[in-house]
Amino acid sequence: MVKRTSFEGDACPIARSLEAIGDWWSLLIIREALFGVRRFGEFQNKLGMAKNILSARLRSLVDHGILETAPASDGSAYSEYLLTPKGRGTFPILVALRQWSEEFDEHPEEIATILVDREKGRPVKKLEMRAEDGRLLSPADTTLKPRPASRRRSA
Amino acid sequence: MVKRTSFEGDACPIARSLEAIGDWWSLLIIREALFGVRRFGEFQNKLGMAKNILSARLRSLVDHGILETAPASDGSAYSEYLLTPKGRGTFPILVALRQWSEEFDEHPEEIATILVDREKGRPVKKLEMRAEDGRLLSPADTTLKPRPASRRRSA
DNA sequence: CTTGTGTGGTTGCATCATAAAACCAAATGG
DNA sequence: CCATTTGGTTTTATGATGCAACCACACAAG
Structure with a gap:
């Protein structure tokens, strides 16, 4: 196949x-x-x-x-x-895609709309990744760990 | 075609x-x-x-x-x-996809790795969307506006 | 120089997914 | 009731994907 x-x-x-x-x-x-x-x-x-x-x-x-x-x-x-x-949970994905285009697109003048804070009408900040204690993290500040085995079911 | x-x-x-x-x-x-x-x-x-x-x-x-x-x-x-x-700029997109799986996947036990803060080894927080002034924004707090015409070229 | 081997691809089909358009049935609307 | 809209399915053609085979080059050994 x-x-x-x-x-x-x-x-x-x-x-x-x-x-x-x-x-x-x-x-x-x-x-x-x-x-x-x-x-x-x-x-x-x-x-x-x-x-x-x-x-x-x-x-x-x-x-x-x-x-x-x-x-x-x-x-x-x-x-x-x-x-x-679950569907509404995709919102950050769409925001990330949008911001990536806004930042790196070759022809940003062709982009019709910008995402703004409804209250102030100002563009939203770039998505931020933070540690549990609130520190702002860059990609280099992160790493992958194996998922710990679930404790709910032992054997 | x-x-x-x-x-x-x-x-x-x-x-x-x-x-x-x-x-x-x-x-x-x-x-x-x-x-x-x-x-x-x-x-x-x-x-x-x-x-x-x-x-x-x-x-x-x-x-x-x-x-x-x-x-x-x-x-x-x-x-x-x-x-x-531009390629490294896709990092938030990947993080958003990863977090969406971690939160909503039907079989989370099959997910092998988690993204952690390198310093503390603790999982990173969910991506946050904030206004210019730092307020945390939910999807409902945002809206789309037409992109303002570029000022660099008048005609 | 010749042979061998691994890397880094390209080329040929067979199959799958996508797209446009035709078709169709049920639900409105007059 | 008859016509039109809505919400799809079917048909058919083409583009994309996947596997395997092939090929060019680099490098090493003999």
């Missing part, structure tokens, strides 16, 4: 997240969902993608627990696609 | 970043590079991917200014692939 390699069993959390949202469209669908988009046709209009792959992606996102289908919410008998807490 | 849709001209910074690193392998290559991997064969061994697509991905990453080829560095006459500043 030449099957597209799956990262499902991989022990790396980055690979595991890519398994769920590492394709071309998923993060854009999530972006729209965070903006309040819920309906199939609305996703299709905003993203301009083919309906068959939108259908496949939505199903995949539901399977991964990122979206869930709700029966109605406004009058019509159609169903909607809503973000789960 | 059925060409795989390109986000190159898109005004959304998230789409633009996905254009560069939104495929299955690029972020994993960058992850290895952040770990110090430099050589073709080393990437191939660690990631277990086909050599032709590794070749294509490395070229794409070089074209996007994320990697650069350095002539040698150790004795051998082969070239190496090094991260540029």
Whole structure:
């Protein structure tokens, strides 16, 4: 089989997240969902993608627990696609991608929008990584350790 | 043409970043590079991917200014692939992906490693988004504004 | 100089995923 | 009821992926 390699069993959390949202469209669908988009046709209009792959992606996102289908919410008998807490938890990923573009894009003048603090209308600061005690950490200040064995179940 | 849709001209910074690193392998290559991997064969061994697509991905990453080829560095006459500043700038994206897995993965016990503060050996805190004045921001505290027109060129 | 071996790729298929468009059924809407 | 919109599925063509085979070069031994 030449099957597209799956990262499902991989022990790396980055690979595991890519398994769920590492394709071309998923993060854009999530972006729209965070903006309040819920309906199939609305996703299709905003993203301009083919309906068959939108259908496949939505199903995949539901399977991964990122979206869930709700029966109605406004009058019509159609169903909607809503973000789960896991889905809303992708927000920092989207912010990180956005800030990376804002900082390094070759043509930043083509970027249409900036993320701002709603209260003051000023751009948000770059995402910060901190230690438990609050110290600001750079990449070099971090390292990887093997995950400690779970204590909940001994054998 | 059925060409795989390109986000190159898109005004959304998230789409633009996905254009560069939104495929299955690029972020994993960058992850290895952040770990110090430099050589073709080393990437191939660690990631277990086909050599032709590794070749294509490395070229794409070089074209996007994320990697650069350095002539040698150790004795051998082969070239190496090094991260540029733009490449190292993806670190928060990888951290965000990792933390998302750590928080929401269905089988967290399968995750092998955790990211820790090198000094204390304790897990790093979740990425924080802050306003210019330092206030901690939730997603709901933010909004998008149109990018102000560049002042450098009036017309 | 010749042979051998490892590195760093490219080239050929076979297969999978994606995309566009056609199609279709149920739900509205007049 | 008939027409249109919504929310998809099916069909078909093409691009991307994956494996294996091949190849060029460097380097070392004989």
